[in-house]
Amino acid sequence: MGRPRLHDKDLPPRVYRRHGAYYFAPNGKGMAWIRLSDNKREALAKWAELVSAPPSPGVALAELMNRYLVEVAARKATATHAGNLQESKALLAVFGHMRPEDVRPVHVSQFMAIRGQDAPIRANREKALLSSVFAYAIRWGLVETNPCRDVKGYPEKGRDRYITDEEFAAVRALAGEKIGLMMDFAYLTAMRQGDMLALRVDQIEADGFTLAQGKTGKRQRFPLVPVLRSVVDAALRLHPELKSRDTLFFSRTGQPYTSDGFKTMWNRIQQAWAAQGGERFTWHDIRAKALTDAKRRHGLDAQALAGHATSAMTDHYIKRREIEEVTPLPTLPGAEY
Template identity: 45%
Template sequence: MSRKLPPRVYQKHGAFYFVTNPDRKWIRLGQTESEMYRALAKLKSTDVHLGEMSEYFERYEKEIIPTKAPRTQTDNLAEIKNLRQAFGKMRPEHIKPKHIYAYMDARGATAKTRANREKSLLSSVFSSLIRWGVVEDNPCKNVKNFQEKARDRYVEDWEYEAVLSLASPVLAAAMEIASTTGMRQGDILNLRYADLTENGVPVTQNKTGKKQIFEWTPALKAAIESAKHHPRHADSIIYIIANERGQQYTSEGFKCNWQRLMNKALETGAIKERFTFHDLRAKAGSDAEENAQKLLGHASATTTRRVYERKPSKVKPIR
């Protein structure tokens, strides 16, 4: 049937049934959806096992995550695996703030940012549980996040040029695209020759769905041309940033190549401190100054200022 039913509710012979766990007893809920939901509420009040969190994580994964932006989907699928390990065997109504704090403390010992993101996803799951009529309250709402310090690494021009001189043509092209447009790594890896137009480079941000067209500039044209110096470049290559086999880079594959480039730059003394590829997005935002928000495609100027504008501001003394 096309309609989505609550976990462990099935329609059979014109009526709705709830199947208990683990004894697999079929409990008749009624013939209409309103009867079904009223009966479910009564079952819950009598403490019938209405399902563990693992079932609701599965429903959230099937119904809610696919509605999000592609990058968010990828992040959520990784986050929900960790949440399932910690809370999967618990019933929703048994999860209290103390359990979430215990999870945050354990996860935050090595990854505070990830702990915050996973708690946010758990909160979203509970918001869906409220909508589905499973629980009445969200235990995450009073659990505080770890305080996060925004990254402030600004890549100086001389550092950028030093690393660029050591990069392969393809990595150099990726660097130039990032520092010119402020695109994220994932969006750069998705660029295809077939998408290029006379007006510029159209991009739909993988993380937010924001649509942009980066108009042609001499620097952007030169960056695209640089990628064509690929050792196996041919008309059959689809993606602008292609690996040694002429195929699209995976995220992990590109990161490995970037780390090798960083190691080389440090070993040769070209730079003293490594920087991430994502720092080039911040460099673009910082160097763009007044145009930073539009360049990066942010809905909020606050995000642009707080996270991506890292260049020290120049201040003229009063005398």
């Protein structure tokens, strides 16, 4: 077994990021590395073509899971792909040795009952992954039914955290110049973390920039309105001692942030904020604040800003954070009007 990764934990086995591009290292001594692409989505798709090998009926579920991770999960957004890799570990520990056709709803129910004692939400995510694996296995002709279909998950409460302006300003001051600029950028654009970290300098033109969302593929054009231009210009002035940079925001070494690296850094900031008595919030909560404020304060098209396919998806963010003003009854019972 190879050594565990210290960096690029979001990448599949034997795929590495070097000099702004992605490479595949074949499993053989002295074999030359294969350049995949400088675009992560394209690189993972090419990697999947190189290593995929369809399992035959009757194989262990571990092989079916591996095919899914190679052909399906690798094409998902970075955070989703990383989540699937993590979720697969618990599933493989329980179901990996079983033949897919031998997995029954009772087995999934037992897994949920035990896993849900300590981590009910995680259990839901793992069941969702297992269900998706079986859905593809049906498509591939390897099984006839999905044992997860009728197994209920645990109830989840939708997140309704709204960051106040005062909280945003306080954490921004605590975070320092670079992360503060990233917070400003994330708020003004309502951009997902992965898209923001992947934004390249060469995408930024005089009047704006265009990107394709990593999660949905939807293309968006962001004009450089004055406040956004000032944030971008300030970010471009960071670390002038570096001779080159690929992305607008980058680590101390000039390399793009990894998802895990950025998460660790943001967690340290939130720990410091909590130590001061503040209520912690996630980076994704900044996106929710941006969409809520876009609609409530500025009358903007929050759906277009979010890049959602439907208004219902945007309302999922906004409605939980909007506070409806109500009118109390004007009198007590029996009082004269």
